[in-house]
Amino acid sequence: MGAPNDPLEGGDCGANAAPYVLGALSEAECEAFRRHMDSCAICREEVASLQVVAATLPAAAPQLSAPRELKQRVMSSVHAEAALIAASERARASSPRVHGGLGWRGSPRTLGWRHAGAALAAVVVIALAAIGLTRGATGGPVRVVRAQVLAPRASASVRLQDGGAQLSIAGLPQPTRGRIYEVWLKGAGAAQPTDALFTVSSSGAATVAVPGITHATRELMVTSEPLGGSRTPTSAPVIIARVS
Amino acid sequence: MESAVIQKLVGAVTMAVMFRHRRQSGEPDPAGRLRMLADEELMHLVYRSDAGAFEVIYDRHADAAFSLARRMCAQHALAEDVVQEAFLSLWRSRARYERERGSVRTWVLGIVHNRAIDALRRRTVRDRGIAREEGIEERLVAPERTDVEYARREEAGEIREALAQLPPEQSHVIELAYFGGMTHTQIAAMLDTPVGTVKGRMRLGLAKMRMVLGDPAEVL
Numbered sequence: 001m002g003a004p005n006d007p008l009e010g011g012d013c014g015a016n017a018a019p020y021v022l023g024a025l026s027e028a029e030c031e032a033f034r035r036h037m038d039s040c041a042i043c044r045e046e047v048a049s050l051q052v053v054a055a056t057l058p059a060a061a062p063q064l065s066a067p068r069e070l071k072q073r074v075m076s077s078v079h080a081e082a083a084l085i086a087a088s089e090r091a092r093a094s095s096p097r098v099h100g101g102l103g104w105r106g107s108p109r110t111l112g113w114r115h116a117g118a119a120l121a122a123v124v125v126i127a128l129a130a131i132g133l134t135r136g137a138t139g140g141p142v143r144v145v146r147a148q149v150l151a152p153r154a155s156a157s158v159r160l161q162d163g164g165a166q167l168s169i170a171g172l173p174q175p176t177r178g179r180i181y182e183v184w185l186k187g188a189g190a191a192q193p194t195d196a197l198f199t200v201s202s203s204g205a206a207t208v209a210v211p212g213i214t215h216a217t218r219e220l221m222v223t224s225e226p227l228g229g230s231r232t233p234t235s236a237p238v239i240i241a242r243v244s
Numbered sequence: 245m246e247s248a249v250i251q252k253l254v255g256a257v258t259m260a261v262m263f264r265h266r267r268q269s270g271e272p273d274p275a276g277r278l279r280m281l282a283d284e285e286l287m288h289l290v291y292r293s294d295a296g297a298f299e300v301i302y303d304r305h306a307d308a309a310f311s312l313a314r315r316m317c318a319q320h321a322l323a324e325d326v327v328q329e330a331f332l333s334l335w336r337s338r339a340r341y342e343r344e345r346g347s348v349r350t351w352v353l354g355i356v357h358n359r360a361i362d363a364l365r366r367r368t369v370r371d372r373g374i375a376r377e378e379g380i381e382e383r384l385v386a387p388e389r390t391d392v393e394y395a396r397r398e399e400a401g402e403i404r405e406a407l408a409q410l411p412p413e414q415s416h417v418i419e420l421a422y423f424g425g426m427t428h429t430q431i432a433a434m435l436d437t438p439v440g441t442v443k444g445r446m447r448l449g450l451a452k453m454r455m456v457l458g459d460p461a462e463v464l
Contacts, residue, residue, distance in 0.1 A: 017447065
């Protein structure tokens with residue numbers, strides 16, 4: 001049975017199995033019940049018995065067709081991440097040449113370690129954009145810059161703090177099929193690509209961490225690019241923010 | 245445990261042989277071939293970051309996932325966001341799928357359910373009220389296409405029937421918990437009923453459904 005001092009021990013043992021399989025325990029209760037089950041065979045058995053019934057409940061919902069544009073959003077991110085993972089694997093496989101100095105920006109066909117690192121970073125950035133997470137504040141002064149957005153009814157702002165930046169977007173249309181949004185930084189010269197690739201939610205929202213902003217950075221731009229991103233912009237910016 | 249490892253190895257070897265044969269025979273790499281594979285076989289490919297295999301998994305389960313999310317969230321846009329988050333989390337955590345713990349469909353729907361609960365519990369009571377009012381405008385019935393689809397519909401009918409046969413106080417707490425994303429304490433407060441009674445009704449209801457459904461295997 002349960003461990004000593006187990007709050008679920010005693011008369012309540014087993015009573016939490018049904019709320020557990022229905023998802024009706026709070027996060028803390030759920031965690032406590034999982035720990036309790038480690039040492040309670042009765043509850044494990046009860047959960048196994050009720051779980052099979054709970055697993056059938058989705059079929060009781062009215063069956064609908066998932067919207068087509070939802071698939072496009074999901075698969076845009078999946079294809080982009082798969083391309084980045086493949087690039088990082090190719091880079092790993094060709095490591096001797098890469099260390100010789102041909103980075104991915106040096107050759108259109110050879111992807112180097114720089115891209116491998118970028119790939120992993122971009123996957124993280126995509127994840128952040130997709131699930132709407134934001135980086136925690138670190139305590140320095142915050143500056144918020146409103147961006148120009150070409151799409152009607154869309155808005156965007158850039159939050160600058162301690163050398164980091166976070167782009168927040170609302171109302172931006174989905175990128176067209178086979179494309180993804182890419183963030184660029186522009187100083188005195190040409191726009192430089194970042195590792196920030198993203199799609200937006202159904203409401204057009206995204207929160208994207210943008211790496212690489214320095215004192216020399218004048219503008220942050222967003223363009224629509226083929227999945228996997230580009231090394232130079234291939235379309236006009238949809239978002240421009242003057243950050244200095 | 246050993247048999248699980250052997251199963252995974254056999255699956256991986258099958259995939260490797262299949263794709264080598266395809267390359268040698270000069271056959272194209274059509275999505276049609278992927279569509280002939282079972283979910284568990286596809287997961288071997290998804291584990292290796294195969295976006296094409298993931299797309300087949302998406303196509304097979306997106307309707308069920310969206311239906312569950314829509315039933316829970318009521319609002320179309322929120323349901324879409326839940327399903328988008330769930331499938332992307334699935335793609336990113338593909339290594340965590342364990343065949344022994346259930347079918348791919350059960351795994352997918354479990355993630356959607358958890359994501360929808362998170363989304364519902366983040367919202368205020370006022371938001372929920374608005375969502376309920378907005379909820380019912382579009383009901384697109386998924387077309388019946390295959391034998392599997394037909395079998396799923398049959399099973400869905402039996403499950404709805406089993407739920408409908410329960411005493412109302414039991415089906416009500418099950419629906420509030422599973423589809424409404426409410427905790428047992430919230431349900432107890434809403435119904436002005438002791439927590440122990442709510443838990444008891446949940447348990448009795450599920451146990452009766454199990455008796456009615458026989459020994460339900462996994463969700464198809």
